[in-house]
Amino acid sequence: MDNEPIISLRGIRNQFGAQVVHDNLDLDVWRGEVLGVVGGSGTGKSVLLRTIVGLLRPRAGSVFLFGQDALAATEEERAMIDRRTGVMFQDGALFSSLTVRENIEVPMRAIDGLTPDLRRALADLKISMSGLAWSAGDKYPSELSGGMRKRAGLARALALDPEIVFLDEPTAGLDPIGASAFDALIKALSRQLGLTVFLVTHDLDTLHATCDRIAVLAEKRVLVSGTMQDMLNVDHPWVHEYFHGPRARAAMAAKDRND
Amino acid sequence: MNGAASSLLQIEVSEQDTGSRIRLAGSLSVQTLSRLDAALRALPTRPTRLDLSAVTRLDTAGAWAIVMLQKRMTDAGSLAEIDGANRQQLDLLKTVAAALPEIPPKQVTRPGLSERLATVGRAVAGGVTFLMELTGYLGIFLSRLGRAVLHPREFRLTALVHHCQEVGLRAVPIVSLMAFLIGVVLAFQGSAQLRQFGAEVFVVDLIAISILRELGILLTSIIVAGRTASAFTAAIGSMKMREEIDAMRTLGIDPAMALFVPRILALLLMLPILGLIANVMGLLGGAIMSWIELGISPAMFRTRLIEGTGISHVIVGMVKAPVFAVIIGVVGCHAGMKVGNNAESLGRMTSNAVVTAIFAVIVADALFSIFFAQMEI
Ligand SMILES: Nc1ncnc2c1ncn2[C@@H]1O[C@H](COP(=O)(O)OP(=O)(O)OP(=O)(O)O)[C@@H](O)[C@H]1O
Ligand SMILES: [Mg+2]
Numbered sequence: 001m002d003n004e005p006i007i008s009l010r011g012i013r014n015q016f017g018a019q020v021v022h023d024n025l026d027l028d029v030w031r032g033e034v035l036g037v038v039g040g041s042g043t044g045k046s047v048l049l050r051t052i053v054g055l056l057r058p059r060a061g062s063v064f065l066f067g068q069d070a071l072a073a074t075e076e077e078r079a080m081i082d083r084r085t086g087v088m089f090q091d092g093a094l095f096s097s098l099t100v101r102e103n104i105e106v107p108m109r110a111i112d113g114l115t116p117d118l119r120r121a122l123a124d125l126k127i128s129m130s131g132l133a134w135s136a137g138d139k140y141p142s143e144l145s146g147g148m149r150k151r152a153g154l155a156r157a158l159a160l161d162p163e164i165v166f167l168d169e170p171t172a173g174l175d176p177i178g179a180s181a182f183d184a185l186i187k188a189l190s191r192q193l194g195l196t197v198f199l200v201t202h203d204l205d206t207l208h209a210t211c212d213r214i215a216v217l218a219e220k221r222v223l224v225s226g227t228m229q230d231m232l233n234v235d236h237p238w239v240h241e242y243f244h245g246p247r248a249r250a251a252m253a254a255k256d257r258n259d
Numbered sequence: 260m261n262g263a264a265s266s267l268l269q270i271e272v273s274e275q276d277t278g279s280r281i282r283l284a285g286s287l288s289v290q291t292l293s294r295l296d297a298a299l300r301a302l303p304t305r306p307t308r309l310d311l312s313a314v315t316r317l318d319t320a321g322a323w324a325i326v327m328l329q330k331r332m333t334d335a336g337s338l339a340e341i342d343g344a345n346r347q348q349l350d351l352l353k354t355v356a357a358a359l360p361e362i363p364p365k366q367v368t369r370p371g372l373s374e375r376l377a378t379v380g381r382a383v384a385g386g387v388t389f390l391m392e393l394t395g396y397l398g399i400f401l402s403r404l405g406r407a408v409l410h411p412r413e414f415r416l417t418a419l420v421h422h423c424q425e426v427g428l429r430a431v432p433i434v435s436l437m438a439f440l441i442g443v444v445l446a447f448q449g450s451a452q453l454r455q456f457g458a459e460v461f462v463v464d465l466i467a468i469s470i471l472r473e474l475g476i477l478l479t480s481i482i483v484a485g486r487t488a489s490a491f492t493a494a495i496g497s498m499k500m501r502e503e504i505d506a507m508r509t510l511g512i513d514p515a516m517a518l519f520v521p522r523i524l525a526l527l528l529m530l531p532i533l534g535l536i537a538n539v540m541g542l543l544g545g546a547i548m549s550w551i552e553l554g555i556s557p558a559m560f561r562t563r564l565i566e567g568t569g570i571s572h573v574i575v576g577m578v579k580a581p582v583f584a585v586i587i588g589v590v591g592c593h594a595g596m597k598v599g600n601n602a603e604s605l606g607r608m609t610s611n612a613v614v615t616a617i618f619a620v621i622v623a624d625a626l627f628s629i630f631f632a633q634m635e636i
Contacts, residue, residue, distance in 0.1 A: 096601045113293035122289070125323050128360040142601035160289050161318035192351040193318060 004067055006031040006164060006196050007052060012061035014047055021047050023220040025061070029164075034190050034197040035225075036207045038242065039217030045200040046090060048217065049166050052198070053087050054078060066163070083110065086157035090168040092149035094141040100127060100152045101137035107159045123159070130155040131181055147174045151182075158189070164196040171203045183209040204251035209258075216242070267291050269313075270298045278306030284313035287321025295321060299328045304335040312343025322348075322355040330359070396593045397585065399515045400523050407520055418521035426487050426522075427529030431536060433486075434479050438537035441474055442466060442544025450552045459553045463563040466545035471572040475541050476534040477624050480583040483530060484616035488591035491522055492612040495595025496605045504596075514596075523588030530584035531577055538576065575636060579627050583620050590616040 007029035014022040021044040029035050039045050050056040052063060054070060063070040065081050073081065086107075094103050104123040108114055114122075127137050130151040141149055150170060157165050170186070171179040187210045189195050201207060207214060208228065215225035216239050224234050231243045242248065268291040271282040279302055287295055309325065311317070325341070332339040341352070370378075407414040449462040495518055498504050504514050542564070549555040555563075594612035598605050 097603050108289070111289055111292075114289070115293065118292060118296060121327075122292075122320055122323060124360045125319065125355065125358060129319070129354070129358040134360040140601070142599060142604075158319075161320060188350075188354060192347050192354060194347070 004031075005029055005064075006066060007198065008064040009052070010062050010064075012048075012051060012063070013059045014044065014051060014056065015059050020220060022051075022058070025221040027215060027222045027225070029196060029198060030213075031163075031196055032190065032194050033212040034186065034199060034210050036211035036214045037198065037200045037217060038202065038207065038214060040238070043217045044220070045217055046168055049087075049168055049198065049200055053085060053166055054082070083107075083160060084163045086160065086162035086165045088150070088153040088157040088165065088167045088170060090172075091146075092141065092153035094149060094152055094156065096141050099138055099140055100132070100144070100155075103141070103152060104156050104159050107156065111160070123155075126155040126159055127152070129185070130158070131178070131185065147178055150174065154182075154185075161193060162195075164198060166198045166200075168200045169202065170199065171201065171206050176205075179203065179205065180209070182206075186210050204248050205254060208251050208255040268294060270295070272298070272302070278308065279303065280308050280310065282310045282313065284315075286316040287314055287324070288316055288318045289320035292320045292324060296324045296327075299324055302328070304332060304337045306337055307332060307339040308342055309339060310342045311348060314344075314348070317348050317351060319351070319355055322351050323359075326352060326356045326359060329356075393589055393593055396519070396589045396596075400519050400585075400589065400592075403513070403516045403520050404524065406516070413516060415517065415521055418517070419525055422521050422525035423529055425490070426483070426525045427532060430483060430486060430529075430533055434482055434533050434537050435540045437478060437482060438470070438475060438540035439544035441478060442470060442541035442546075443548045445469060445474075445541075446545040446548030447552060450549065454553075460555065460559075460563060462549055462553060463545075463555065463560055464567045466549070467542065467564050467568040468572055470541035470545070471538055471568065471576050473576070473624070473628075475538040476576045476579050476583065477620070479533050479537045480530065480580075480587065480620045481617050483526070483533065483584075484587045484590075484620055485613050487526060488587050488594070488612045488616035489609050491588065491591030492594040492598070492609045493605065495592060496598030496608055499596060499598045500600055500602070500605055502600075518595075519588075519592045522592060523585060526584040526588040527581055530587075531580040534577060534580045538573070571636060575627075575631055579624065582623055582627075586619045586623060587616045590619060 005028035007027070009025060009027040012022050012025040012027075013020070025048070027048075037045050037048065047056065051058050052065070052070075054063075057071065066084065068077065068081065070078070070081060094100070095106065098106070101120065101123045104126050105119045108119045108122065124134060124137060128134055132148060132151050132155070136144065136148060136152070141152065144152060150173070154165075154167070154170065157167070167186070171182050174182060183206050186197055186199070190197050190210075197210075199206070199211065211228070213225060213227055214231050216223045216231070216234075216236075218236070218238055223236060224231070224239060228243075231239065234240065234243075267286040267288075269282075269284040271284075273280045273282075281299075281302070283295075285291070307328070309328075314321075325339075329339045341349075344352070445466045446462055449465040450459060453459050453462050453465070495504075498518075504518075507514050507517065546555075546557055546560045549560055550557060591612050594608045594615070598608045
């Protein structure tokens with residue numbers, strides 16, 4: 001890991017009308033790590049993700065991506081940043097008028113010199129890597145199940161082999177075997193490609209299996225961040241309940257069995 | 260961008276007696292893929308060693324190019340070996356090789372004569388099925404209507420009133436304006452022609468017969484088809500898209516009773532009224548224009564109207580209204596139920612519904628004309 005964080009948030013404030021979602025939020029993500037972001041429903045995990053990828057401008061604070069001030073970036077700089085990041089939205093957000101393969105080819109069109117054949121071959125590779133059957137490439141998003149849409153969303157997010165991927169609840173709605181395979185895939189890609197992963201999740205198994213570090217969102221800021229071991233020792237009531245509840249114990253037992 | 264990309268990647272190929280040696284340096288990524296792939300594809304099939312020790316970045320695209328080279332060499336009975344890769348890179352190559360999709364070759368079928376005939380046949384069969392389905396929906400509507408008469412408690416009066424307001428009341432301004440202008444146009448054009456024969460006064464007959472018999476109800480139906488068929492399709496279709504119709508079924512609510520009956524019945528009640536309004540407004544427009552253009556006073560227009568035009572013209576016009584109403588309603592509801600689970604099909608079915616409804620109304624009007632002509636009404 002470098003000394004400089006790849007994502008750095010300082011003093012972020014997000015607000016919808018009178019409702020303050022984030023206030024004075026700080027967060028650092030290091031290159032090559034898998035950061036799990038947890039928090040209750042409606043604590044603003046998705047909003048935080050949208051802030052970092054530039055879909056939502058915070059009321060106050062600064063966002064640094066790759067050491068660059070993303071809020072002050074020109075349009076071209078922003079486009080370069082976007083090319084180095086990939087986002088998988090909570091429900092896939094695939095383009096409904098394109099097939100899965102065409103969806104994955106969309107970001108590749110921005111690269112000079114990629115012939116249609118190469119694009120197609122790469123898209124097929126991404127489809128297969130994300131765990132979809134190759135025949136899914138010709139299907140339209142409406143013809144896929146929820147879990148398949150997630151995988152297709154991941155394949156599109158990884159189309160350009162970005163340096164950071166943002167995943168919003170990637171394993172929600174997947175069957176347990178599929179979810180474990182997804183965890184393994186994310187872990188393997190992060191190790192082999194040096195990929196940094198910003199992962200919003202409610203899935204305790206995913207946290208155990210893939211995350212190097214965990215950030216807890218509560219009270220409008222990042223309450224604590226650290227390894228799983230650190231989390232177990234935090235004595236904030238919500239955090240304690242989260243990591244010591246019955247589901248957490250089951251996930252921990254599963255992890256111990258696997259190790 | 261291209262220049263930057265090529266400086267990111269250096270490829271040195273040296274041919275030796277024992278085989279080819281390729282030294283790759285820099286970034287093997289999706290940015291440089293086209294150059295890398297072209298260079299690797301150009302290599303002859305003979306034992307090859309790839310030196311990756313100077314590679315700074317290897318992503319799945321770069322790994323794919325290398326794996327494809329290895330696959331090509333192995334298939335040709337040769338070998339491509341890799342030197343100087345670190346563990347991560349070897350892992351990545353392994354992952355990509357494992358994920359390499361096994362795509363069976365596509366069977367290319369050239370469209371022959373039988374293929375084309377089959378296409379035509381499918382189109383015809385599709386058209387017949389469509390007509391059968393429409394008839395089926397008409398049957399569903401009638402049976403549910405009968406059920407509503409027998410079990411009035413299942414009928415939704417509130418919904419009916421709501422749709423009457425949407426379909427009828429809100430269409431009054433546009434229908435009135437349209438009919439008024441049609442009357443004006445007819446009077447204007449008619450007077451210009453009839454004046455040549457000194458038969459100005461017959462403009463009243465011209466206006467009255469064409470509006471009462473044909474144009475009033477036909478143009479009203481076309482406007483209502485555009486407004487209402489699309490609204491039915493959009494409303495029912497978006498419920499279908501979000502599985503609300505399925506939810507209704509599981510909750511024991513009959514979608515036909517809850518959605519079709521109030522809508523089609525509202526049309527059935529409102530279209531004749533709208534047609535009457537259109538008739539009145541058309542005559543009004545014609546009368547005003549005749550007064551201005553030809554000096555036919557409103558009183559004279561009225562006398563001529565009552566003397567020259569039989570009530571049968573009004574009846575012939577109004578008889579068509581319920582038929583047009585059912586056509587528009589059934590087409591709109593049917594198209595709504597045909598919406599799939601994506602937004603695109605919603606848009607497609609909505610515009611389909613409008614086109615089909617207008618077309619069907621005009622066809623029905625033509626059939627009516629032939630029928631009345633044969634019956635000499
Ligand atoms: N566009 C918006 N307009 C108004 N309020 C919004 C908007 N987007 C989000 N919010 C509010 O911000 C809060 C955080 O929403 P967010 O979607 O980030 O929750 P979350 O942590 O991702 O929850 P979940 O785990 O259920 O996905 C919620 O209270 C939501 O009502
Ligand atoms: Mg969310």
